[in-house]
Amino acid sequence: MQLVECESRQSPEIQALFARTFSAAEGPAEGEHVAGLVRKLMADSAPEDVLGFVAMEQGRIMAGIFFSRLTFDPPVTAFLLSPVAVHPDHQGRGIGQRLIRFGLERLKATGATRIFTYGDPAFYSRVGFTPAPLETAPFRLSHPEGWLGQALDGGEVMALAGVPRCVAAFDDPAYW
Ligand SMILES: CC(C)(COP(=O)(O)OP(=O)(O)OC[C@H]1O[C@@H](n2cnc3c(N)ncnc32)[C@H](O)[C@@H]1OP(=O)(O)O)[C@@H](O)C(=O)NCCC(=O)NCCS
Numbered sequence: 001m002q003l004v005e006c007e008s009r010q011s012p013e014i015q016a017l018f019a020r021t022f023s024a025a026e027g028p029a030e031g032e033h034v035a036g037l038v039r040k041l042m043a044d045s046a047p048e049d050v051l052g053f054v055a056m057e058q059g060r061i062m063a064g065i066f067f068s069r070l071t072f073d074p075p076v077t078a079f080l081l082s083p084v085a086v087h088p089d090h091q092g093r094g095i096g097q098r099l100i101r102f103g104l105e106r107l108k109a110t111g112a113t114r115i116f117t118y119g120d121p122a123f124y125s126r127v128g129f130t131p132a133p134l135e136t137a138p139f140r141l142s143h144p145e146g147w148l149g150q151a152l153d154g155g156e157v158m159a160l161a162g163v164p165r166c167v168a169a170f171d172d173p174a175y176w
Pocket residue numbers: 021022025082083084085086087090091092093094095096097098119120122123
């Protein structure tokens with residue numbers, strides 16, 4: 001299996017992967033919604049604000065993950081991990097955790113110091129996330145227990161001032 005940064009020409013295959021995965025996990029409407037989110041992340045964001053990685057086997061994409069910038073004032077190099085998907089036929093083999101760790105290493109190498117995510121603490125705690133203060137979320141959250149963070153520089157996860165701004169693809173209170 002090869003883990004690589006994704007390319008814009010792969011957008012249709014990546015959207016299909018997210019549609020299939022989230023459709024299987026949470027129903028067709030969610031599949032469509034997340035695929036739309038991925039399309040927007042890939043098409044509408046400045047390249048320095050979004051990083052996507054895929055896991056490939058025999059030329060096919062079996063998993064994908066996106067990180068998008070969270071802008072704090074004063075500035076902190078922070079990203080949101082979301083969404084991540086492993087094709088249903090390949091789940092439970094460690095690919096999700098491997099891809100997340102790979103992405104975190106790449107982000108760290110580019111100088112990012114904080115990563116946040118919004119999901120199941122039982123899963124994300126396996127890859128270093130702990131509960132984050134709600135003031136570091138860009139919107140009021142419907143599931144506050146799912147707001148999680150980690151420091152990539154060994155510093156304190158939480159000491160950040162101000163409400164961050166997310167990229168346009170996530171700029172919708174319904175998402176949160
Ligand atoms: C969540 C997901 C990315 C994990 O990838 P994966 O390759 O299946 O996970 P791994 O093999 O690395 O890890 C598997 C472990 O995580 C656990 N796990 C998987 N999804 C979980 C979830 N949503 N909540 C809690 N634990 C979860 C599994 O039970 C398994 O635990 P075990 O090792 O004790 O059996 C993948 O299952 C997926 O794409 N799910 C549907 C989409 C989704 O929910 N994405 C995340 C939200 S953005």
